[in-house]
Amino acid sequence: MTLSLVLQAIFAGVTNGIVYALVGMGLSAIFKGSRVINAMQGEFAVIGAMTTVLLLTRTGWPYPAAIAGGAVAGALVGAFIEVAFVRYMARKNASEDSFLLLTIGLALTLSASVLFFIGRDGHLLPPLGGEGVLIILDAVIQFHALWLIAIGIGATLALRAFYHRTTIGLSMMAASIDADGAATTGINVGRMRTFTFVLGGLLGALGGILVTPLIGVDYQLGLNLTLKGFAAAVLGGLTNPLGAAVGGLTLGLVESLAIIGISSSYKDVVAFSVLIIIMILMPQGILGRAGRRGG
Amino acid sequence: MAEPLLALREVGHSFGGLSVLRSVTFDVPEGGIIGLIGPNGSGKTTLFNIVTGYIRPLAGTVTYRGAALGRDTIQQRGLNGLVRTFQTPQVFEQMTVLENVMVGCTKLTRTTMLQDLLRTPASRGQMREIRERAEAGCERFGLTALRDLPAASLTAGQRRILEIARAVVGEPRLLLLDEPSSGLNVQEIDDLRDWIVRLNEEGITVLLVSHDMGLMTVARTVHTLYFGEIIASGDMAAIQRDPRVREVYLGV
């Protein structure tokens, strides 16, 4: 095992980790605000990436506008799902399992829609910052990956600021901490739940857009990202979106360092084994109870 | 004096450094009805959970039938005849009334899952026995007319009786009732009181936790808990006269 191999694995791990973090932060934001595990979180990534691809190739929008369009599409779908399904089912006191099945059904529908309307082929987006690469000790890192890391960190900090510095962010946190206390403080708890789905859609879409220049997007991408995002969120303690950022990075690093020298398809085996073990042994996530605050 | 059925010695507990129980000591004699009252936050629920095995006490011992309960699980305590009910009646909502009572009888019989999968004669025989016992239980508690209804359709009072019937068919020695009158109307509380007396006369020892002073008159001894300590004990008439109890409850 050479140093450059390890370094290469670290680069890959951080890059993947940021994507897992974004998907996981969205999943965690939705869980925090609605107690729903969104099994179609990865589909937000597909929606964001595919919308960006379409806006770029079919309508000729400039790249930054297309990216914004993709992110907005994720947010809108999030809002739609809350208003059209979750709200109705929450009023009927649906069980955890029903919400899980609902979002699995939505994931199947969305993935099939992409297959039907866009096709089986994968699509790539142009890398941010061009095709260039940075070489450190024989390890290669694409400029795009650097952009991805920067944007991912920026989004995490922005999320933190949103939760603590804006009235809506504070209201969303308040509603998730104590719904009755929030309602009697004049916060519309139902509307905050819609906003958490908007936020979740936005973060998921962003993750999808950023990963597409590296691995491409197709109709099957969603499920795997959902599982990785869930693993990231569980590592972070599930109700703490910022914990999910730490969880995502950890997961990315663990899976890429664990498979140095063996077949890369063991990556998923490592990631999901870590998920199961953490759930059983550390249900509070790797940050423990302390990690609950500050999300 | 005979050995008590249940004995608490110096039981203490705290949550996050906040002490909620401080050296609580009392006995539940075989065949008695013992009451436990106290305002909100006085530690009643914690004490109840310690006796039933949901929480392990941080100090002191709980002895049942002469042996320390220690690390016995909820299930082991149940098999030993120590059975509880819940503040909000926990009936099995999607099952019928009869099936609910049948679940209460399952601990009296043993079959392996393989026998049940293959419906062996032993499995069928045990199921028949469970059903007969449960039918008798329904009859006895006046639930026969309701037996084929799903438990979800019962009123609060019926749920309470069902919960008690389900516990009693399992032949408990010590029945722990947690706020059994909550949510009941005056008539239902009267019925409940009659049931407690009747079950006690049949030899079931009762530990009753409630803030319903009317119901508490069935208890021979009532212990008043306040900030984790027993501040008064005696029958209900004595408790009502006790100045400390008046101060704690009424503030005057």
Added chain:
Amino acid sequence: MLEVTSVSAGYGALTVLRDVSLKVGDGEAVALVGANGAGKTTLVRTVCGLLRARGGRIVKNGTDITATPAHDLAQHGLAVVLENRRLFGELSVRENLILAETVGRKARGADMRFSWDEVTALFPVVKERLASPVELLSGGQQQMVAIARALLLQPDLLIMDEPSTGLAPKVVKDILLVIKALRERGMGLLLIEQNVGIASEITDRAYVMSVGSIVHEIGPGEWQSFLTDERLVKAYLG
């Protein structure tokens, strides 16, 4: 100002309140007393919109608010301090208060009844700990934050559910002082209290609740004689 008429309410198969009626006049302080499990908290939840009434009417300042959701009640001048305070423990004191202030400002516009400065002046302890997460405060301090939060909603009627529960007598005294100060400013008060000693100290009259119904009404001036009344003992101790 607040008029509750023949309200009934409950949870699922449970009926907790049966035909409850009571009134709180302008600037009046009224207590609702009764033993545990009498249905006091259910009444609070029904009045403040957290639980839908199954029958009856709730009217505030002439407006029917029976079906008004909890988050709109600030617009009708109603604020509540729920049992156990229900603060946002992970958020700082300032964040807890900002949320209420924003809502209060929206409800009252420029015509604020309680400014930020007034409220923080009323609670020096709160002012000192603005940056701390609420969950690190003592029970008494948390109760102060809860009252401050309710005041920033700019109510003319404050409902308080068991503000003294679990607090040391000294702390309870401090809270009573605050409530008295608010009364002097003309604030209406509906106090839900198990402890009649405390209730009698700061309210004009009272209702006694037992098993989901109002069983006695204590008129103005009758408090002192009622404290030693056997009817009261009976409502509490059977």
Added chain:
Amino acid sequence: MKPRTLPWLALGLVVWAALPFIVPRYMADLLVFTGIYTVAGLGIGLLLGHCGIVNLAQATFYGLGAYASAYCTVMMGLPSIVGFIVGAVISMVLAYVIGRPILRLTGYFLALGTLALSAIASALFFEWDWLTGGTLGIGGIPKLDVFGFLLDRPSRYYFFVWIVAFACMAVAHNLVDSRTGLMLRSMRDSSTAAAALSIDLQALRTKVFVVCALFGSLAGSLFAHHVSFVSTQSFTVDRSISFLLIPVIGGATSIPGIVVGALFVTFLPELLSKLGDIHQILFGLALVAVVVLMPEGLVGAFGKLRTRFAKREGGGHG
């Protein structure tokens, strides 16, 4: 048995026996799949409807059964029955070993834990090509031969599969109707009260998980002998999800509901596929509609309609 149900039962039996001969061959094939999926779905139904556990790992045991049969018959030349037994034993042991820790989880964690399990198994099936043949798979699995009677056509295999399915349904019914079944349902409705009545939740859950794995493995072996060729594509996470849909759609608490669900997941995509590629979207929407509008599944919804209808009728006469 009530005398009224007897003629219906006889009629059902006749239809069942005649079905493979009167429908087109591709439908007979689908009916075989329905039987196989019924076996796999029964286990999921027991867990979901009677224990309140969402199991998204059934493709793992389905795959183990299929590969055991394929490996034993093709690579080792052993009789088919050995494959069935090896698959069942491995599945049950694995279910026990994994089930004990993983069933300590509840709710979402358990559901997603089993999904992760399925994803791991799917990756390992792909990776261990010395055993599974990887994406190339294992071909040439012989048709079953029962007492000299070669089941080489769908219409013949149909009877064998459905006899197995009925046997499994009978076993599942026995379980539901027994003391164990009572304890399971009580645990589903209120685990706290069940524990207070001395029911050992953990042991029960693990045992049912093992039974579920046994059914999954059995279905996998049946599948391998039906299609003669197994490869990793048949045992992915998607397959686990579609197995879960069987009890969800049909109604998890009812054993006939499992057959309804199995019919739904085998026939609906096929019928919708006449509409072109849009069929997968419609399938997804159908699932969403069932979850949102009929939380008790199709059988539950029919039951409700029937009671409502009966009530209205009763009201009209009385």
